Amino acid sequence: MQERTWAASEAPDSDAAVGGIEKYRLPLAVAAAVPVVLVLIYTVGDKDTGLVTQSVVTGLLLGGVYALVSIGLTLIFGVLGVINFAHGAMLSLSMFLVFWLTSTLGLPVYLATVVAVPLMLGFGFVVQGGLLNRLTVSGNHEGSLLVTLGLSLLITNVLLMIFGGRPLSVPGSLEGAWRVFGAIASYERLIAFGGALLVALALTLVLNKTSFGMCIRAVSANSQGAALVGVNVGRVYALTFGIGSACVAVAGGLLAPFLSLTPTVGEEFTILAFVIVVLGGLGSVVGAMVGGIVIGLVQTVGALYLPGTGSLILVFAVFVIVLLFRPQGIFGVTR
Amino acid sequence: MQKLIGVAAMTVASIALVACGGEGAEGEVEDIVIGAVHPLSGALAGAGTTMSHAAEMAVKDLNEAGGIECLDGAQLRLAAGDSKGAAATGQSEAQRLIDEGSVALVGTYQSDVTQNVSAVAERAGVPLVIDVAVDDAILEQGYKNTFRIQPNATSMGTDGGAALLKMAEENGQSIDKVSYIHVEGAFGQSVFDAFEAEAQSAGVDVEEITYSPANFSDATTVVRQAASGNPDVILATGYYPDGLLIAKAVQQLNPDIQAVYGIANGAFDNGPFPSDAGPAGEGVLSANYHYDANDERVQDIRKRFQERYNEPMETAAVLTYQAVEVIKAALDQACSDDPMEVRNAIADIEIEDPLLAFDGPIVFDETGQNENATVIAMQVLDEKIEQVYPAEFKAADLAYPAK
Known part of the structure; x- marks a missing residue:
């Protein structure tokens, strides 16, 4: 498990010229399949076009939300090999942190998000550095799984103790919506979508253009090798978990305005986030973004034909098909 | 040797515990236990905790008003259980509360949990007064010990x-x-x-x-x-x-x-x-279904609840309060703390002044459904x-x- 490969899109491609097209075949196929399916639904789908447009817009925006939640997870999963069961609880924690900052200190919600990011980064750093590092370095996966599960129970119940279980709303958010082709896109969700793009872009830049990013990629590819050339592996692990947590903080802050906050609100996203991470390819930020959007679209557009739980069945059908033909995920590379 | 000492210590401790239990029983009039099963943790913890608080406050109010008069002013005591929102846990918690001597149960906020608790109550011969659980099927099982105050689906x-x-x-x-x-x-x-x-x-x-x-x-x-x-x-x-x-x-x-x-x-x-x-x-x-906002008694209870627990008393919690009152009225009427006699008293009860905005008094039909429950x-x-x-x-x- 120390032998981790970085995703194709972000790997420094020495052989890009040779294997480039081959490598991008599936991502391109997915990118092409989405519009084709949408055109088919518009023309022969036998549904009100306004309704289809709305479901596409909703699906894209929901996909942004999913991507935002998944980016932190894919980083932690891809680099550390830690299946972070506390991801949902950490999302709840970020939302309540933002709630507390807005309701007690009176900060506007998006400013509170900015404040929450370094706090969660510190939290993640401490969790990985203090609780998980020994397990991760020794390659013990059951251990870190149990620790994060315990952590999620702890976070959820502490939140329950402090805030109670009644649904809370973050005050003073940005009401209103933008109309596109007769469809509605609320400002809050548009901002969340933009936030997802920004986080994905920033993270890609950090990973590919900075020396710290190179350390992360080196540790991810071969931690022993990285240690041999002088990388402090423990610290990189801790910082990676910290950055993953900071992404969660952004997600929490941008989601809080349109969700009802309960201590278990984040957990609703956990399973889908794992699906998206595996679908997009472990450790691939772009994969998480694309995977999130694909899942969001499948869920909402699919709901026109298979309402309710049926749309989730479609989501998992897509998941199974991708795993069958490309087990490493859309943007993953074969090991 | 160490093992032996351990066993000996355990034995002494358990004898001491048993002795303590015995002493309490021989003292004055025993408390009458009402068991409440609600989701106190998990996704529904918010509503569940409020409802458990309502049961606690109802017990306190009724005790302050003199307890069960015809049982020498016996005091009520609430035993709260946490269903965690899961039917299996709710079932085992209900069994535990019954084993601890509950004369009646209140609960549970969720239909599936209620269905299981209802089966436990039926077997144990202890009445269950449902505060919130909407599914028709709960009372269609033909059980005799389950009663519902709110309207069904x-x-x-x-x-x-x-x-x-x-x-x-x-x-x-x-x-x-x-x-x-x-x-x-x-x-x-x-x-x-x-x-x-x-x-x-x-x-x-x-x-x-x-x-x-x-x-x-x-x-x-x-x-x-x-x-x-x-x-x-x-x-x-x-x-x-x-x-x-x-x-x-x-x-x-x-x-x-x-x-x-x-x-x-x-x-x-x-x-x-x-x-x-x-x-x-x-x-x-x-x-x-909703509490009757125009009723002065409801206003008083809700005001005191807000002061005491620093959270508003929603309809679900008012229903829990009402359920405890139904059990208290049945204890008065039965003049007994035998669960089956309490059950029979609930079946015949008529509560004239319900806290909910209903068509008439709380009266249970033969399936256990309140006839006058409405929206x-x-x-x-x-x-x-x-x-x-x-x-x-x-x-x-x-x-x-x-x-």
């Missing part, structure tokens, strides 16, 4: 539908077509089915739109779908977060409808809804939830069409 769907049609008619509007958005599962489906039957018998077209309770974080598409058939009214049945999302989506899409109308909706008549929804909440109607209509007016229909519970004037 069918009567809520039927009465809620009838109330909507009457309100529209009285305000000179006609309803030909409605869209009904509901959560999947027994709760949403059974309320919807009853409504559909009622609406169709009045010649109203009903379009059904469902959504999954899991991963529902955007209501725009379902509302758009509901609006695409040009309905006169959009109806909704579901939980708090869903209802909030639906109300906001309706406001953003702004379809040409007479009203948004919830039946057994977890959001629309819930305290924080008007402020959480903001302008999207204005005018939203809701048919639900009233409420509306968000100027950021406050007001009772608007029927006339006897009215606190403010209905605005219809509401949009």
Whole structure:
């Protein structure tokens, strides 16, 4: 498990010229399949076009939300090999942190998000550095799984103790919506979508253009090798978990305005986030973004034909098909 | 040797414990235990904790009023159990509370948990008074020991539908077509089915739109779908977060409808809804069982609850309070703390002054259902939830069409 490969899109491609097209075949196929399916639904789908447009817009925006939640997870999963069961609880924690900052200190919600990011980064750093590092370095996966599960129970119940279980709303958010082709896109969700793009872009830049990013990629590819050339592996692990947590903080802050906050609100996203991470390819930020959007679209557009739980069945059908033909995920590379 | 000492110590400790238990029993009049099963942790912990608090406060109030008089002023004691929102846990907690000597149980907020607890109560011969659990099926099992104060799903769907049609008619509007958005599962489906039957018998077209309770974080598409058939009214049945999302989506899409109308909706008549929804909440109607806001005793209880627990007492908690009162009245009447005699007293009981806005006194039919349980209509007016229909519970004037 120390032998981790970085995703194709972000790997420094020495052989890009040779294997480039081959490598991008599936991502391109997915990118092409989405519009084709949408055109088919518009023309022969036998549904009100306004309704289809709305479901596409909703699906894209929901996909942004999913991507935002998944980016932190894919980083932690891809680099550390830690299946972070506390991801949902950490999302709840970020939302309540933002709630507390807005309701007690009176900060506007998006400013509170900015404040929450370094706090969660510190939290993640401490969790990985203090609780998980020994397990991760020794390659013990059951251990870190149990620790994060315990952590999620702890976070959820502490939140329950402090805030109670009644649904809370973050005050003073940005009401209103933008109309596109007769469809509605609320400002809050548009901002969340933009936030997802920004986080994905920033993270890609950090990973590919900075020396710290190179350390992360080196540790991810071969931690022993990285240690041999002088990388402090423990610290990189801790910082990676910290950055993953900071992404969660952004997600929490941008989601809080349109969700009802309960201590278990984040957990609703956990399973889908794992699906998206595996679908997009472990450790691939772009994969998480694309995977999130694909899942969001499948869920909402699919709901026109298979309402309710049926749309989730479609989501998992897509998941199974991708795993069958490309087990490493859309943007993953074969090991 | 060490092992032996350990065993010896354990034995001494357990004898001491038994001795303690014995002493209490021989003392003055024993406390009468009422068991309460609610979700105190997990996703539903918020409502569950409030309900458990209500049971606690009811016990305290009744004790302060002198306890059970004909049992030498015996005091009540609450034993609370945590179902964690799961049927199996609720079942084992109910068994534990019965083993601890509960003469009656109160609970449980969820239909599936209630169904299991009801089976435990039946076997153990201990009455269960349901505070909140809507599914018809619970009382269709033929059990003798289960009683329900609130209306069931069918009567809520039927009465809620009838109330909507009457309100529209009285305000000179006609309803030909409605869209009904509901959560999947027994709760949403059974309320919807009853409504559909009622609406169709009045010649109203009903379009059904469902959504999954899991991963529902955007209501725009379902509302758009509901609006695409040009309905006169959009109806909704579901939980708090869903209802909030639906109300906001309706406001953003702004379809040409007479009203948004919830039946057994977890959001629309819930305290924080008007402020959480903001302008999207204005005018939203809701048919639900509800505490009687005009009743002075209810006002007093709710005020003291707010002071004591620093949280508002929603209808679910008022129902828990009411359930404890029913058990207390039965203990008075039976003049016994034998669970079966308490059960028989509950079956014959008549509570004249219910805390809920019901058609009449609390009286249980042979299945255990309160005959006079019904829904009233409420509306968000100027950021406050007001009772608007029927006339006897009215606190403010209905605005219809509401949009």
